[in-house]
Amino acid sequence: MYKYDEYDQRIVDERVSQFRDQTRRYLAGEIAENDFLPLRLHNGLYVQRFAPMMRIAVPYGLLSTQQVRRLAEISRKYDKGYVHFTTRQNVQLNWPLLEEVPDILAELAEVEMHAVQTSGACIRNTTSDQFAGVAHDEIVDPRLWCEVIRQWSTFHPEFTFLPRKFKIAVCGAEEDRAATMVHDIGVHAFKNDNNDVRFKILVGGGLGRTPMTASVIRESLEPEYLLTYLESILRVYNRYGRRDNKYKARIKILVKALTPAVFAEKVEAEWEIMKERATLLPASEIDRVSQHFTEPDYQALDDLDWNDVSLGAPSGFQSWLKQNVFRHKKPGYAAVTLTLKATGDAPGDISAEKLEIVADLADQYSLGEVRVSHEQNLILSDVQQNHLIELWQKLETFDLATPNRGLLTDVICCPGGDFCALANARSIPLSEAIQRKFEDIDYLHDIGEIDLNISGCMNACAHHHVGHIGVLGVDRKGEEYFQIQLGGSASKDATLGKIIGPSFKREDVPDILEKILGVYVEQRHEDERFIDTCQRIGLQPFKEKVYAKAA
Amino acid sequence: MPRLLKNNEFYQDSTVIVTAETDLNSAQETFADKTVLIPVKLWLADSEPYKALSQSMGLLFEADDMPESVEGDLSFFELIAVDFPGFMDGRGYSTARELRDHYKFEGDIRATGDVLIDQLFAMKRCGFSSFLLREDQKQEDALKALDTFTLRYQGSSDDHQPLYRKRG
Numbered sequence: 242m243y244k245y246d247e248y249d250q251r252i253v254d255e256r257v258s259q260f261r262d263q264t265r266r267y268l269a270g271e272i273a274e275n276d277f278l279p280l281r282l283h284n285g286l287y288v289q290r291f292a293p294m295m296r297i298a299v300p301y302g303l304l305s306t307q308q309v310r311r312l313a314e315i316s317r318k319y320d321k322g323y324v325h326f327t328t329r330q331n332v333q334l335n336w337p338l339l340e341e342v343p344d345i346l347a348e349l350a351e352v353e354m355h356a357v358q359t360s361g362a363c364i365r366n367t368t369s370d371q372f373a374g375v376a377h378d379e380i381v382d383p384r385l386w387c388e389v390i391r392q393w394s395t396f397h398p399e400f401t402f403l404p405r406k407f408k409i410a411v412c413g414a415e416e417d418r419a420a421t422m423v424h425d426i427g428v429h430a431f432k433n434d435n436n437d438v439r440f441k442i443l444v445g446g447g448l449g450r451t452p453m454t455a456s457v458i459r460e461s462l463e464p465e466y467l468l469t470y471l472e473s474i475l476r477v478y479n480r481y482g483r484r485d486n487k488y489k490a491r492i493k494i495l496v497k498a499l500t501p502a503v504f505a506e507k508v509e510a511e512w513e514i515m516k517e518r519a520t521l522l523p524a525s526e527i528d529r530v531s532q533h534f535t536e537p538d539y540q541a542l543d544d545l546d547w548n549d550v551s552l553g554a555p556s557g558f559q560s561w562l563k564q565n566v567f568r569h570k571k572p573g574y575a576a577v578t579l580t581l582k583a584t585g586d587a588p589g590d591i592s593a594e595k596l597e598i599v600a601d602l603a604d605q606y607s608l609g610e611v612r613v614s615h616e617q618n619l620i621l622s623d624v625q626q627n628h629l630i631e632l633w634q635k636l637e638t639f640d641l642a643t644p645n646r647g648l649l650t651d652v653i654c655c656p657g658g659d660f661c662a663l664a665n666a667r668s669i670p671l672s673e674a675i676q677r678k679f680e681d682i683d684y685l686h687d688i689g690e691i692d693l694n695i696s697g698c699m700n701a702c703a704h705h706h707v708g709h710i711g712v713l714g715v716d717r718k719g720e721e722y723f724q725i726q727l728g729g730s731a732s733k734d735a736t737l738g739k740i741i742g743p744s745f746k747r748e749d750v751p752d753i754l755e756k757i758l759g760v761y762v763e764q765r766h767e768d769e770r771f772i773d774t775c776q777r778i779g780l781q782p783f784k785e786k787v788y789a790k791a792a
Numbered sequence: 793m794p795r796l797l798k799n800n801e802f803y804q805d806s807t808v809i810v811t812a813e814t815d816l817n818s819a820q821e822t823f824a825d826k827t828v829l830i831p832v833k834l835w836l837a838d839s840e841p842y843k844a845l846s847q848s849m850g851l852l853f854e855a856d857d858m859p860e861s862v863e864g865d866l867s868f869f870e871l872i873a874v875d876f877p878g879f880m881d882g883r884g885y886s887t888a889r890e891l892r893d894h895y896k897f898e899g900d901i902r903a904t905g906d907v908l909i910d911q912l913f914a915m916k917r918c919g920f921s922s923f924l925l926r927e928d929q930k931q932e933d934a935l936k937a938l939d940t941f942t943l944r945y946q947g948s949s950d951d952h953q954p955l956y957r958k959r960g
Contacts, residue, residue, distance in 0.1 A: 259941075398944075399914075401882060402879070402881065402911075479882060480886050484881060518952060520952075
């Protein structure tokens with residue numbers, strides 16, 4: 242992974258000093274509340290329902306085990322001994338004290354971490370595929386480009402006060418595991434006929450109140466122009482994006498208002514002027530950064546026959562193998578997902594003790610790296626297949642082997658009304674009720690792959706519009722209700738789900754889900770996934786079942 | 793207290809902003825030795841009366857004014873003020889960069905309006921060369937803020953060379 246040099250280190254160190262001074266001036270009454278607001282947001286600090294919440298950046302979801310251990314230490318020393326992984330591959334502390342945040346930042350900087358631009362109307366952490374560099378279906382490794390974008394966007398002076406937050410995602414595989422279609426900018430890395438790396442650029446995707454999928458504005462871009470092109474997009478957005486209404490301020494609204502074609506023209510006009518400037522990426526820099534993402538020394542191994550492996554394995558291993566083990570590009574290796582979705586745990590939460598166990602296991606069985614996925618899970622990316630049983634047994638001991646990756650109970654869930662001041666409803670208790678109802682692992686495996694996303698309000702932190710089943714918390718005269726939508730998808734052919742009808746009380750939602758799944762089981766063709774059945778038969782059969790009058 | 797920061801020193805602001813109601817016939821006396829700031833929209837409506845003034849002139853950009861609209865007239869001015877209606881309205885950063893980088897404006901570009909200490913560093917990087925600070929801002933902290941970072945990743949109007957062109 243990327244290692245800081247003296248320059249990178251000095252930049253984060255100076256950031257710590259800057260925020261320490263800003264915090265001191267704020268606490269001394271020299272900076273007014275409203276003037277301090279964006280300063281703290283640019284360092285990841287929200288004021289939440291009970292305490293500040295601090296969001297720490299995990300650039301494109303990559304952590305070293307040293308960093309994981311530091312997070313555990315920090316959560317013990319400054320918080321309540323656990324952390325929360327987010328849907329944008331970042332990590333949050335729920336109870337830090339403002340006075341101590343500069344110290345937390347200093348401890349993070351010691352292990353090459355920071356909280357730069359994790360909130361506020363600026364360019365946020367660039368996200369990517371959690372299997373970057375190891376995926377069997379990868380065409381271009383996105384990590385190099387994510388790092389290049391990270392450095393360019395860090396403290397970009399022109400784009401510190403955009404109309405709204407701005408999110409960039411990069412993917413480079415057949416399957417889009419980074420949800421690029423619902424980002425402000427999606428970058429699809431591919432290879433052209435000459436085997437040269439190129440980028441397809443999409444803009445204007447997003448969720449929230451007005452969900453939209455992104456439009457392609459450039460089919461093919463040479464790598465040296467990546468940053469000048471992004472800079473042109475951002476400038477057009479900064480100049481023309483709406484600032485009169487925060488719900489209409491995202492770039493998607495501008496792209497839709499202008500039409501993608503006209504937006505693209507404006508970008509290209511800006512780009513014509515600045516494309517050859519010094520921001521042009523030299524081959525030397527592409528080379529330098531790519532040195533940090535070279536292939537590790539994999540052993541020459543052969544793929545194992547899964548049937549043979551399972552035969553000798555204890556019961557329970559097979560469903561974990563099927564569900565949580567991902568095909569690696571190297572024979573004899575696998576990438577393993579630890580879902581943070583055991584029943585009773587808030588999705589994405591993990592204790593300091595378990596973080597340390599994960600770090601130890603990553604050192605022992607993987608290559609000292611831990612990945613975070615936007616599904617709020619952790620990944621050990623380079624496990625030898627002949628160690629899988631042993632690893633699984635250890636994970637089992639620590640309750641980290643829940644075999645539900647991609648299944649109904651692998652819920653993507655925002656912190657909701659238990660923590661967040663914006664939420665209309667508490668999403669975590671609903672997630673737990675659903676996990677309790679659907680605990681039968683054979684049933685879950687029979688139902689198969691389902692993205693269930695639960696957002697506590699229309700800001701859509703849990704991306705409910707692109708869940709196969711999306712659940713949205715709404716407020717009906719002070720009471721918590723949940724609206725259900727079906728048929729969304731975050732893949733390359735992203736679709737937005739459709740609402741099935743009036744919303745439900747929390748206690749009714751698990752039963753409603755059971756009815757929905759019943760329709761699927763009745764109507765599915767052989768080997769047809771839930772989402773495919775949904776898209777084939779439409780909403781009507783589900784509506785009829787769910788809203789049928791009791792006889 | 794003087795609150796115009798330029799070249800690391802503080803000065804009294806000596807500009808005056810004209811409005812549509814300003815009587816230009818008596819301007820010579822009223823404005824005396826002040827620099828007259830003319831809003832872009834007034835200049836575009838009719839620039840002739842202003843060209844007759846003997847005072848030194850500056851152009852005042854509001855957040856929604858576009859540099860390309862006055863591209864041919866920039867040489868009339870030694871000073872361009874860019875107004876920040878609220879410090880979280882970041883359009884002025886792009887305005888300054890376009891003036892410096894596209895239109896090669898070499899005079900003074902001044903940030904006015906809601907100008908706070910903690911935004912000075914970014915403003916400087918975008919080509920601003922003077923800053924009319926909001927009244928409550930402390931001079932000493934403002935001077936320090938101009939040097940918040942000794943390194944920067946990306947090129948900008950103050951220095952076009954990104955760090956990757958400087959790394960050994």
